[in-house]
Amino acid sequence: MTDSGATKPNIRQVAAIAGVSHMTVSRVLNDYPHIREATRRRVLDVIEELGYRPNMAARALATHRTQRIGVLVESAIEFGPTSILRAVESAARGAGYAVSSIAAGDGDEISPQEAVDNLTGQGIDALCVVAPRSSSVAALRKTSMSVPVLVVKPDDDPTFLTASIDQQQGTTLAVDHLVSLGHRDILHLAGPLDWLDARARERAFHARAKEWGIRQRPIVVGDWSADFAYDFANGMRELPEYTAVFVANDSMAVGLIHGLHDRGFSVPDDLSVVGFDDIPLAAHVLPPLTTVTQNFRALGSSVVDMLHAAIERREIPKVTRIPTELIARGSSAAARRGADPR
Missing domain, CATH: 3.40.50.2300 (Response regulator)
Structure with missing residues (x-):
């Protein structure tokens, strides 16, 4: 460790201790591809030992890059x-x-x-x-x-x-999980379809549902918000025919669970719910949310x-x-x- 009162180490000191030229040190710092690995490792070890930090302004001038x-x-x-x-x-x-x-x-x-x-x-x-x-x-x-x-x-x-x-893989995991639990009638609560991830999840859901022979229901298009999903669930007058909902994000999934609870429906006894994102609160809602983590x-x-x-x-x-x-x-x-x- 260098003395805080001492002069800061420079590139020529690094070169001298590593036994290379200062140009070689510069090339290591700039990830030059044609440096022997043993040389690269030796230079990096000296840099770490000395606590050397390159002058970014000088480096920008030399490389025409700003990092x-x-x-x-x-x-x-x-x-x-x-x-x-x-x-x-x-x-x-x-x-x-x-x-x-x-x-x-x-x-x-x-x-x-x-x-x-x-x-x-x-x-x-x-x-x-x-x-x-x-x-x-x-x-x-x-x-x-x-x-x-x-x-x-x-x-x-x-x-x-x-x-x-991989949005397709994540959606496939969610559908396969529900199918493994015996669900064959699954609703998809999608995100806004002008969002590329929402569209990718919607397409993947239909593709996997078709492969499993799941009933093809019209999707419900949401806006990513918990409020939208809460209002959707709260508007139910009776338990739907579908037994599970794959929700395109966790915020809507949490709102859906809240709305179902307020309507007197039980999750997961009446309806299973799977989200997407694994937000920090997903493990702490009641019931804890099954979801896809990214x-x-x-x-x-x-x-x-x-x-x-x-x-x-x-x-x-x-x-x-x-x-x-x-x-x-x-x-x-x-x-x-x-x-x-x-």
């Missing part, structure tokens, strides 16, 4: 976009990047071009866009970009790099890895969609007796 990633996030009040932003910020810090972010949408009048101009004006090396609506991606295509761009969306894109959590940390790492490769003009990692996991809790159980077993 900064911009993040444009729409609907930042929602759990998914907020979680993605935090995950990207964390992964970026770990990779030596600072992050500049700007929120758009939800009544904000800033246009996509204005948001991009704002971020590029801060000297970013690459841009991550969390634009959950199809209309937002369409608007983004008309925007002038001067840096590599990655859009977090569930399908590939001819214009942008993409990364996502690995936002892994998504953030993939986003930063891909953008870093694009910045360095290296081969972009071939990232498969980030897998999900079903968390079974108390809101799902065997289909009630007397239900149609088809």
Whole structure:
């Protein structure tokens, strides 16, 4: 550990102790690909031992890079976009990047071009866009970009790099879980279908339901809010024919359970409920919510890895969609007796 009163270590000291040139140290710091692993490891060990921190201003001048990633996030009040932003910020810090972010949408009048101009004006090396609506991606295509761009969306894109959590797999896990409990009549309470994740979950639900021979019911389209699902459940006059509800996010699932309770229906005895997201409160509602958890940390790492490769003009990692996991809790159980077993 260096003495706090001593002169800060510099790149030439690192080079001398590691037995390499200062150019080699610089190349290690900038992830130059053609460095022997033993040399890279030795330099990194010396950097850690000395507590060396590169002069970011000098590094920016030398590399013409700012070590900064911009993040444009729409609907930042929602759990998914907020979680993605935090995950990207964390992964970026770990990779030596600072992050500049700007929120758009939800009544904000800033246009996509204005948001991009704002971020590029801060000297970013690459841009991550969390634009959950199809209309937002369409608007983004008309925007002038001067840096590599990655859009977090569930399908590939001819214009942008993409990364996502596997919405189809998560939905399949939810449907298969309910089928394993004997449910053959399942309602899907969807999110707004202009949201790409909501559309992906809706399509995956119908595809898997068809494979299982589940009765094809019209979906109910919600707005992601607990209030919508509460009002939907509270409007029921009698127990429906379906025995389970797959809900496109946990907020609506919690509202649905509340509304069913107030109507005198029991979850899971009368209706099983499965959500999507695994929000922090999901394990603490009554009954605790069965849901699909999304690995936002892994998504953030993939986003930063891909953008870093694009910045360095290296081969972009071939990232498969980030897998999900079903968390079974108390809101799902065997289909009630007397239900149609088809």
